Amino acid sequence: MNSSPDFVCDVCVAGKGLLGSAAARHLAEMGLNVLLLGPDEPSVRSEHFGVFGSHYDSGRVTRIIDTDLYCARIAEASIARYSDLEESSGINFFESVGHLAISPVKGYISDITNTARRLGVDFKSLTDDELVNAFPYFSFDDGVSGVYEHSTGGYVNPRNLIKAQSEMVLNAESEILAEAVSTIEKCGDFFEVFTESGKKVRANEVLVASGVFSERLIQGSQKLDLEICESTVVLAELREEDVIGLGEMPSVIFRHESEVEKGVYLLPPIRYPDRKTYIKIGHSESRPMSDPATNLVKWFQGDGDQVIADWLQSQLFSLLPNTSFANIKTESCAVSRSSTGRQFIDVIDESGIHVLLAGNGYSAKSSDELGRIAAHKIISGEVPDEYSDIDFELKYKRK
Ligand SMILES: Cc1cc2nc3c(=O)[nH]c(=O)nc-3n(C[C@H](O)[C@H](O)[C@H](O)COP(=O)(O)OP(=O)(O)OC[C@H]3O[C@@H](n4cnc5c(N)ncnc54)[C@H](O)[C@@H]3O)c2cc1C
Incomplete structure (x- = not known):
């Protein structure tokens, strides 16, 4: 029997984490009707048998400075929008306490300063003596040098960042449902998404951004790399x-x-x-x-x-x-x-499901820009022009 759906939307986003909430916000602000689906944080982790998120914390390092220019670019673009997002959502999530990169590896420090110079980041290089004076509570070995990023460095509270994105999803008249997705089915030119409690969503497009649990939802014939x-x-x-x-x-x-x-x-x-x-x-x-x-x-x-x-x-x-x-x-x-060190922002050929995957351990601070890139890809079929040189293509494991 074909029951009528509980929700109908343009895009259903599976995963109310850092990337999913950012993508949902950008999609909603670009004029689409979005349903953001994902469970809230479990109250007792040891007693929870469902899915988990990698954002159950109050601090994630935030910085532009990086050895990798792409990572620095997506961080820079995200950080540039933090204050607008804080203001419009009324939720603070960024503490600009500064960021310090330190190392005895000279090549590492010079790669960071080269990237910072290319992007015009406000930073200061520090020798080991200068480090002792600037941060007297730390103890570093001799020969360690540092790069200090002023106002754009610090940390974000990931729980509050998701709250801010979610608030903006609701402000844009889209919806949020605190439930996990159990299955996604392609039905002709639309999708049916079923939640764990059995609710049915009819969506034109689906974006899977379920973090480390994503593969459960996109079981295709090939394993993701x-x-x-x-x-x-x-x-x-x-x-x-x-x-x-x-x-x-x-x-x-x-x-x-x-x-x-x-x-x-x-x-x-x-x-x-x-x-x-x-x-x-x-x-x-x-x-x-x-x-x-x-x-x-x-x-x-x-x-x-x-x-x-x-x-x-x-x-x-x-x-x-x-x-x-x-x-x-x-x-x-x-x-x-x-395997590429980049996010997978792509469509699965076999099913037509969009994905925003692979945080690579550095995506909390850059989640807003990654969400924007994924939203752009869903709407226009392409990532924004400024990222056309980046390989966001989904890769599969060799059989
Ligand atoms: C210990 C640690 C430290 C880190 N430190 C930093 C840092 O300092 N700076 C930084 O920038 N990044 C850091 N990161 C990385 C950052 O937290 C991740 O890149 C980011 O959380 C990835 O976002 P995501 O949305 O892909 O996944 P998540 O944030 O994990 O969100 C995925 C969401 O999907 C939900 N979900 C799962 N399955 C389903 C389903 N079936 N249906 C619906 N929803 C589902 C989950 O409940 C979760 O809410 C750190 C990560 C870890 C683990």
Whole structure:
């Protein structure tokens, strides 16, 4: 029996995360009627057996400076729109506390400064002595130099960024439903999307932006060339009296010499929803997960990898030797990485489903521009001209 749909829309976006909410907002503001579908954050992770997002956090490093010009460009375009988005949504998500990139690897630092110069970023190069004077609470080895990005660097609160995008989706008279998608079916020239509670959506186009769970929704005959990787983070709780001394701390990326443990990133003191203030540290290089179809939910339910957590803790103590912490806890997260290092912003030939995939571990800060690129592609069939040199094409694993 063909029941009538519960929702009818131009585009149904599956995934109310950083990329999906941004794409939905741009689509809605470009005049399309959008339904943004995706579950809210689970209240107890260890007891949740559904899908998860990689945005259940209060701080993501934000910076333009990068060794990769494309990454710097999409970050720059996104950051340039932060204040408008904050103002029009009434939700603040960006803290411009500055960003510091440090490394003993000279080539890394010079690649960053070259990119920053090309884009006209407001930055300052710092020698090891200058680093000690500017950031007295940090301890770095001799021979480490740094690049400090002023006003455009800092961090975003990913939960608030999604709230801001969602607010704009609603302002543009589109709709949001807090439910996971269970199946997507092509029916002639439209799609039928079914939610987990059995609601039916009829949509002209579908965009899958479901993060590390996306492959569940686009089961085609070929596997996407996408790796799901494990991330562990350490959250170190500060005592209230220690927060003030670190008040000026920027977000940090410390690139090591070792290619294996490429380095760490650090978030400054941030007050979390439990009303405690934490410094967060995570690793830049993440290990591919074996058999994500079986292990991904279990991974998100757990506290990450204890060996990596111990290493992160030792890195934190060595970077901030004079800071004591009231408590340390660990969390798990996951990222998806494409074989190209670029996002997949494309249409699947077989099904006609659009995709916006592969955050590659750096897409929170750049999500707004990535959402705009995907919206443009859905509407016009092409990515914006300024990105015509970038390979966003979906790649498949060799059989
Ligand atoms: C530990 C960690 C640290 C990071 N640090 C940084 C950083 O410092 N700076 C930075 O820029 N980036 C950072 N990132 C990367 C950034 O968080 C990701 O690139 C970004 O979250 C990717 O956005 P997304 O929308 O693809 O996925 P997500 O943000 O995970 O959103 C996907 C959404 O889809 C939903 N979903 C899943 N399945 C379904 C379904 N069947 N139906 C409907 N909805 C579904 C999920 O619930 C989720 O809400 C970090 C990532 C991790 C894990």
